[in-house]
Amino acid sequence: MPEAAFDRSNARYLQGSSNQGWTPLHAHLHRTLKERQLLVQKQRVLVAVSGGQDSLCLVKLLLDLEPKWGWHLAIAHCNHRWRSDSDANAAYVNQLACNWQIPYYQQTAESVTTSEATARQWRYEALTTIAQQHDYSCIATGHTASDRAETLLYNLMRGSGADGLQALVWKRLLTPAIQLVRPLLGMTRAATGQFCHDAQLQVWDDTTNDDLTYARNRIRQELLPSLHHFNPQVEFALSQTAELLQADVEYLEAQAAALLQQAQHPERLGLDRAVLQNAPLALQRRTARQFLQQALPCAPNFDHIEKLVGLITAPNRSQTDPFPGGAIAHVEANWIWLKHYNDSCG
Numbered sequence: 001m002p003e004a005a006f007d008r009s010n011a012r013y014l015q016g017s018s019n020q021g022w023t024p025l026h027a028h029l030h031r032t033l034k035e036r037q038l039l040v041q042k043q044r045v046l047v048a049v050s051g052g053q054d055s056l057c058l059v060k061l062l063l064d065l066e067p068k069w070g071w072h073l074a075i076a077h078c079n080h081r082w083r084s085d086s087d088a089n090a091a092y093v094n095q096l097a098c099n100w101q102i103p104y105y106q107q108t109a110e111s112v113t114t115s116e117a118t119a120r121q122w123r124y125e126a127l128t129t130i131a132q133q134h135d136y137s138c139i140a141t142g143h144t145a146s147d148r149a150e151t152l153l154y155n156l157m158r159g160s161g162a163d164g165l166q167a168l169v170w171k172r173l174l175t176p177a178i179q180l181v182r183p184l185l186g187m188t189r190a191a192t193g194q195f196c197h198d199a200q201l202q203v204w205d206d207t208t209n210d211d212l213t214y215a216r217n218r219i220r221q222e223l224l225p226s227l228h229h230f231n232p233q234v235e236f237a238l239s240q241t242a243e244l245l246q247a248d249v250e251y252l253e254a255q256a257a258a259l260l261q262q263a264q265h266p267e268r269l270g271l272d273r274a275v276l277q278n279a280p281l282a283l284q285r286r287t288a289r290q291f292l293q294q295a296l297p298c299a300p301n302f303d304h305i306e307k308l309v310g311l312i313t314a315p316n317r318s319q320t321d322p323f324p325g326g327a328i329a330h331v332e333a334n335w336i337w338l339k340h341y342n343d344s345c346g
């Protein structure tokens with residue numbers, strides 16, 4: 001980086017508005033951000049940094065691109081308090097933010113959660129709260145193509161349909177005013193690791209990543225490496241599958257919503273069988289799911305949906321077993337009615 005200068009903290013290269021010193025990864029990210037319209041010039045961006053290689057790579061790349069985009073970057077860290085080194089981990093991320101002279105915000109969990117899903121939910125809520133309090137319109141996370149591939153494999157093995165396989169989108173709204181973006185979805189974990197190594201960024205080693213009792217870690221450490229024997233680019237291939245499915249799912253969901261609108265009784269919980277009978281099975285299933293989603297107290301599973309779809313062509317007076325909450329669907333001539341609904345999730 002011959003023309004680069006150091007900023008006051010001597011820790012961050014200032015590159016003016018030129019691209020000097022950019023690696024291919026910088027150029028790749030710059031292009032991705034523009035092409036996918038993930039960020040805009042001068043935006044206030046809160047970067048979610050765990051201290052691991054992906055989020056460190058993300059924040060460093062964004063810092064290097066900042067002069068060109070004019071963003072206002074800040075770091076947010078969520079301390080889950082679930083490891084003995086959690087406080088030290090948070091202090092390390094705080095120190096990095098100080099070195100780079102950007103704002104640092106932290107939320108610390110009041111109680112230690114054991115489930116990954118609960119921890120994740122708390123984390124997104126904590127990040128959203130920070131963004132709201134400090135007026136950031138965007139939260140960026142360091143998810144990569146490798147995370148996307150792992151999520152796809154994990155959901156595939158749990159029997160998820162296309163909806164679960166679309167795994168991790170590039171951007172989505174967390175609130176009407178705050179967008180979540182994942183700028184690194186086009187890069188693998190190998191690339192972020194190499195970048196951190198080359199940039200001499202010290203990565204905080206999360207020891208829970210080595211725990212093979214977690215399915216996600218097993219997929220990462222055992223399954224994906226074996227799949228590399230079949231296709232060295234398997235992460236990109238799976239990630240691309242997720243991308244294709246995303247567009248398919250979006251289209252099918254919109255079609256199903258339109259069909260539900262036509263088939264649904266205007267006042268009662270009922271579906272017009274004549275409208276549904278001519279539709280393809282894919283849409284019948286999605287329409288049935290959307291109908292059950294609004295009628296049941298819990299998310300419908302595959303069996304619930306299949307039972308309802310079965311009634312589309314079943315003889316008059318056929319009925320299902322009770323759904324969660326106690327409701328039963330039954331056929332009365334052209335209509336499927338859902339009755340005996342109560343609020344408990346059995």
Ligand SMILES: Nc1ncnc2c1ncn2[C@@H]1O[C@H](COP(=O)(O)OP(=O)(O)OP(=O)(O)O)[C@@H](O)[C@H]1O
Pocket residue numbers: 047048049050054055076077078079080120123140141142143147
């Ligand atoms: N403790 C944390 N504090 C701030 N950001 C975090 C923290 N943990 C994870 N993140 C953000 O989330 C990204 C993904 O992390 P990780 O893969 O560990 O989480 P995950 O639980 O699989 O996430 P998701 O549910 O969103 O897939 C990180 O790159 C980082 O941006």
